[in-house]
Amino acid sequence: MVQRRDFIKSAGASLVILPALSFFPAYGVLNGATRQKKVIWVFLRGAMDGLSAVVPVGDPSYKKFRAQYQRKDSAPLLPISDFFAFDSKLSFLHNLYQQKELSIGVAVASAYRKRSHFDAQDQMESGLDKTEHDNGWLARALAIVGGMPLAISRTTPIALKGDIQAQTWYPSTLDSVDDDLLARLSDMYEHDVLLKDTLNTAIMQSNNEMMMGKRQGASFVNLASECGRLLSGNADNNETVINCGMLEMGGWDTHNNQRGRLSRQFTQLNDGLKALKSSLGKNWEDTLVFVTTEFGRTVAINGTNGTDHGTASTMFMLGGALKKESPYMSGGNIYGEWPGLSNLYQDRDLNATSDLRYWIAKGLQAHWDLNIRQINRVFPDITL
Amino acid sequence: MPVNFAYIAMHRFSYGADSASLASLSQLGQLEQVQGWLIQQLSRYTISTDADWTSQSAIAAFIKYRGLRTNAKNDEKLLENAKSARRHNFNLARHLAEDIVRNAITTQQSLQARLSDFFANHFSVSRGNPLVTMLAPTLEPEAIHPNLHRKFSDLLLAVVKHPAMLVYLNNEYSIGPNSQFAKKSRKGRGLNENLAREILELHTLGVDAGYTQNDVIELAKAITGWSVGRGRKKEPLGFLYRVGAHEPGSRQVFGNHYPQDNIKLPVQGESILKNLANHPSTATHICEKLARHFVSDTPDEQIVKSMVATWRSTSGDIPKVMETLIMHPESWHGRFDKFKAPREFLISAYRSFGEIPKWPGIFRSLEILGQGINNAGSPAGYPDTAQEWSGASALMGRVEWANHFSKQLIRNKMPSADAHAKNILGSRLSEKTLTHLRRAESMQQAYALMLMSPEFQRR
Numbered sequence: 001m002v003q004r005r006d007f008i009k010s011a012g013a014s015l016v017i018l019p020a021l022s023f024f025p026a027y028g029v030l031n032g033a034t035r036q037k038k039v040i041w042v043f044l045r046g047a048m049d050g051l052s053a054v055v056p057v058g059d060p061s062y063k064k065f066r067a068q069y070q071r072k073d074s075a076p077l078l079p080i081s082d083f084f085a086f087d088s089k090l091s092f093l094h095n096l097y098q099q100k101e102l103s104i105g106v107a108v109a110s111a112y113r114k115r116s117h118f119d120a121q122d123q124m125e126s127g128l129d130k131t132e133h134d135n136g137w138l139a140r141a142l143a144i145v146g147g148m149p150l151a152i153s154r155t156t157p158i159a160l161k162g163d164i165q166a167q168t169w170y171p172s173t174l175d176s177v178d179d180d181l182l183a184r185l186s187d188m189y190e191h192d193v194l195l196k197d198t199l200n201t202a203i204m205q206s207n208n209e210m211m212m213g214k215r216q217g218a219s220f221v222n223l224a225s226e227c228g229r230l231l232s233g234n235a236d237n238n239e240t241v242i243n244c245g246m247l248e249m250g251g252w253d254t255h256n257n258q259r260g261r262l263s264r265q266f267t268q269l270n271d272g273l274k275a276l277k278s279s280l281g282k283n284w285e286d287t288l289v290f291v292t293t294e295f296g297r298t299v300a301i302n303g304t305n306g307t308d309h310g311t312a313s314t315m316f317m318l319g320g321a322l323k324k325e326s327p328y329m330s331g332g333n334i335y336g337e338w339p340g341l342s343n344l345y346q347d348r349d350l351n352a353t354s355d356l357r358y359w360i361a362k363g364l365q366a367h368w369d370l371n372i373r374q375i376n377r378v379f380p381d382i383t384l
Numbered sequence: 385m386p387v388n389f390a391y392i393a394m395h396r397f398s399y400g401a402d403s404a405s406l407a408s409l410s411q412l413g414q415l416e417q418v419q420g421w422l423i424q425q426l427s428r429y430t431i432s433t434d435a436d437w438t439s440q441s442a443i444a445a446f447i448k449y450r451g452l453r454t455n456a457k458n459d460e461k462l463l464e465n466a467k468s469a470r471r472h473n474f475n476l477a478r479h480l481a482e483d484i485v486r487n488a489i490t491t492q493q494s495l496q497a498r499l500s501d502f503f504a505n506h507f508s509v510s511r512g513n514p515l516v517t518m519l520a521p522t523l524e525p526e527a528i529h530p531n532l533h534r535k536f537s538d539l540l541l542a543v544v545k546h547p548a549m550l551v552y553l554n555n556e557y558s559i560g561p562n563s564q565f566a567k568k569s570r571k572g573r574g575l576n577e578n579l580a581r582e583i584l585e586l587h588t589l590g591v592d593a594g595y596t597q598n599d600v601i602e603l604a605k606a607i608t609g610w611s612v613g614r615g616r617k618k619e620p621l622g623f624l625y626r627v628g629a630h631e632p633g634s635r636q637v638f639g640n641h642y643p644q645d646n647i648k649l650p651v652q653g654e655s656i657l658k659n660l661a662n663h664p665s666t667a668t669h670i671c672e673k674l675a676r677h678f679v680s681d682t683p684d685e686q687i688v689k690s691m692v693a694t695w696r697s698t699s700g701d702i703p704k705v706m707e708t709l710i711m712h713p714e715s716w717h718g719r720f721d722k723f724k725a726p727r728e729f730l731i732s733a734y735r736s737f738g739e740i741p742k743w744p745g746i747f748r749s750l751e752i753l754g755q756g757i758n759n760a761g762s763p764a765g766y767p768d769t770a771q772e773w774s775g776a777s778a779l780m781g782r783v784e785w786a787n788h789f790s791k792q793l794i795r796n797k798m799p800s801a802d803a804h805a806k807n808i809l810g811s812r813l814s815e816k817t818l819t820h821l822r823r824a825e826s827m828q829q830a831y832a833l834m835l836m837s838p839e840f841q842r843r
C-alpha cells in the first residue's frame with residue numbers, strides 16, 4: 001500500500017511531480033486517449049438547497065414559499081431562462097452556462113427517500129439502490145476505464161472503493177473547521193460557560209487569521225485548486241494517469257439563517273470551481289465535472305429562517321468537454337423535468353422527476369464513451 | 385440524574401471508555417464493585433514495544449553520534465552523515481515514546497497508565513540537547529513502570545538515578561568542592577544544584593515546605609558523584625556513582641543529620657531521598673497533586689487528608705494511597721470540573737474508537753494539541769487544571785484535531801455517533817448533545833461533535 005505522503009511529495013501549493021506508478025496494473029479496456037479524459041465529482045455534503053442555487057423564478061408558487069428571499073436589497077439573480085436564474089453568488093457558473101460549458105439537472109435525486117444525511121450520502125457514493133460500503137460508483141467506472149482516481153480527502157471515500165487502487169491527498173496541516181461545525185459546537189456548549197466563552201474567543205481569533213489569509217489549507221477553494229493541479233500533473237504515463245478526482249464540500253445543512261449561510265457557501269463553491277478550472281489549465285477542455293448533493297431541502301422556510309431535509313435538489317455538469325456536441329449530453333442545457341411547486345412530495349419537498357445517476361450516466365456516455373453494457377455495470381439499478 | 389459510577393471509573397480514573405472496559409463494567413452495578421475494578425489495576429504495569437530503545441542504547445548511540453560529529457570537522461558530507469545518525473536515533477526514541485502512549489490506549493490497566501503518566505509529568509524531563517532527547521522517553525518504562533506498585537521512595541530513587549534525569553538536570557558533572565576530582569580538575573568545575581533544588585521543590589517537599597538554600601546545597605553535595613557512565617574503561621552505560629566526584633563528609637538536610645557512612649557507595653544520598661520521600665510535606669504535596677489530577681481542580685480537603693494518612697501509615701505505598709483516593713466517596717462527585725488535558729483527550733478519543741489513524745500520528749498530534757511528549761519545557765511538567773488547558777487557540781486546535789480525526793474514521797466500521805456516544809458516555813450524555821449528534825450533517829461531523837461535547841471533554 002502506497003502511503004499518501006510518499007506518493008505525492010507536496011506540502012502546499014507548488015506544482016506536484018508524481019512518480020511513475022508502473023506497479024499499478026492498468027485495469028481498463030479503453031484506449032489511452034479516452035482514458036486521459038478526466039472526470040471529477042464534487043460531492044456537496046449536508047444537502048444543498050437546490051431552490052436557492054437555481055431559482056425557479058417562473059414558478060407561480062415560488063413567491064409564496066420563498067417570499068422573504070425577494071427582498072429589495074438582495075443582489076439580483078442571474079437569469080438563464082424565463083423560468084430559472086442562478087443565485088447572484090454563482091456568477092462563474094452562470095458564465096459557464098452561457099459559454100455552453102455547464103448544464104443543470106433540476107428536480108433530481110437518488111433512489112433514497114428517507115432523510116438521514118449519513119445513509120443518503122453513503123447510498124449516493126455507492127450509487128446502488130441498496131448501499132454497499134465497499135462498492136462505489138466511481139470505482140466501478142474506473143474499473144472499466146482504467147487510470148487512477150484521486151480523492152481529496154483523508155481516507156478513501158466509498159465512491160472509490162472497489163476493484164481498483166485509489167489515491168488520497170489532503171493538505172498536510174490540520175484543516176480549519178467549517179463555520180457550521182463551530183456554530184453547532186457553540187450551541188452544544190450553551191450550558192458550559194467555560195467552553196462556550198472560550199470557543200467564542202477562538203472563533204473570533206480564527207476569523208481574524210482567515211481575514212489575514214494565514215490559513216486556507218483546506219478551504220474548498222484551495223482543495224479544488226490542488227485537485228486540478230494534481231490531475232494535471234502527469235500526462236506521460238497512459239496506464240496510470242490520474243483521470244478522476246473526488247472533491248467534497250460540507251456546510252450545506254442550512255436549518256437556520258439559510259440566506260446568509262448559503263451566500264457564503266455559494267461563494268466558496270463558485271470560487272472553488274473557478275479555481276479548479278484555472279488549475280486544470282488546458283486539461284479543462286477534456287474534463288467533465290459533476291456537482292451533486294445527497295438530497296434537497298424543504299420548499300417552505302422553517303421557523304428559524306432555514307429549511308429542513310427534503311427530497312429533490314439540483315445538480316451541475318460542467319467542463320470544457322461539454323462544449324463538444326454529443327447526443328448524450330452537452331453544455332448550456334437544463335436537464336430534467338420541472339415538477340412545479342404546486343404539488344409537493346409528502347406536502348413538503350420538491351418532487352424528484354429523474355434519478356441523478358441517469359444524468360451522470362449520460363455524461364459518462366458522452367465523455368468516456370461508455371456503452372450501455374458498461375453503464376449498466378456502473379449503475380445497475382437504472383435504465384437508460 | 386444518578387451519578388454514573390462506570391462513567392466516572394472510566395473517564396475520571398482511567399483513559400476513557402474502550403470496548404473491554406465497557407464490557408467488564410456493564411457487569412458491575414455497585415460502587416464497591418466499580419472501585420474494585422479500579423483497584424485491581426494497581427499492580428505491576430508493563431508495556432509492550434518493539435522500539436528496541438533503552439537508556440543504554442541511547443547513551444551508546446549518542447557516543448557514536450558525537451564521534452561522527454567530531455570527526456566530521458568541517459567536511460559537509462561527514463557532517464551530513466552525523467546529522468543523519470542523530471535523526472535516526474531521534475526517530476528510535478520517538479518510536480518508544482509513541483509506544484508508551486499506544487500502550488495507554490490499548491491497556492486494560494488504564495488507571496495504572498494514567499498514574500504512570502502522572503508521575504512521568506511529576507518527574508518531567510524535556511527534550512533538549514541530543515543526549516537528553518535520546519534518553520527522555522526511556523525514563524518512564526525504566527524508572528517509573530517498575531515502581532508504580534511500590535513505595536514512593538522506590539520510585540524517587542529510581543528516577544533520580546536514571547540517566548535521563550541526571551543528564552537533564554545536570555547532575556552528571558556535579559562535583560563536590562572537596563572531592564578528589566575537584567582537587568585534580570581545572571577551575572570552574574564544581575557543584576551543580578539544579579537536580580537537588582528540583583528534588584526538594586518539585587519532586588518531594590514542595591516549594592512552600594520551608595527548606596532553605598542551605599538544604600539545597602547539602603542535598604546537592606550528597607548526590608555529587610551520581611553520574612552517568614558512558615562505557616569508557618569498563619564503565620557501565622547508565623547510572624554510575626563516581627566516588628571521586630563525591631563530596632566527603634556528613635550532611636545536614638531539612639533538620640536531619642546524615643553521617644558519611646560508606647563513601648564507596650551512594651548511600652548518603654539514598655538515605656536523604658528516602659527520608660524526603662516519607663516526609664509529611666512530601667505526602668501532602670503529592671497527595672494533593674494526585675487528587676487534583678484525578679478528581680477535581682479544587683480537590684476536597686478530606687480526600688487529601690485520608691490519602692496523607694495512608695501515605696504515612698504505609699511509608700508512601702503508592703497502590704494503598706491510590707486505593708484511599710478511589711474509596712473516598714467524595715472522589716465520585718458529580719461536578720465534572722476536570723477538563724481533559726490534551727494527552728487524556730487524545731488517548732480517550734483513540735480508545736473510544738479503537739483506531740489510531742496514521743496521520744498526524746500520536747507524536748505529532750500531541751504537539752499540535754499542545755502537550756508534546758517530553759516537551760513541557762520545564763522540570764515542573766505540564767499544568768493540570770482546566771484554566772490552563774482551555775485557552776482559545778488550544779480549544780480551536782482540539783476542534784480541528786477532532787474534526788480531522790473524525791474524517792479519518794473508517795465510516796462503515798463505526799457505529800452511528802449517537803449510539804456510540806450513548807455507549808461511551810452512558811447517562812452522562814445530555815439530550816442537547818444527543819440531539820446535535822442526530823442532526824449532524826454527516827457522520828464525520830457527528831463524531832467530531834461527540835469528541836468535542838462537554839461530556840467527552842470533561843470528566
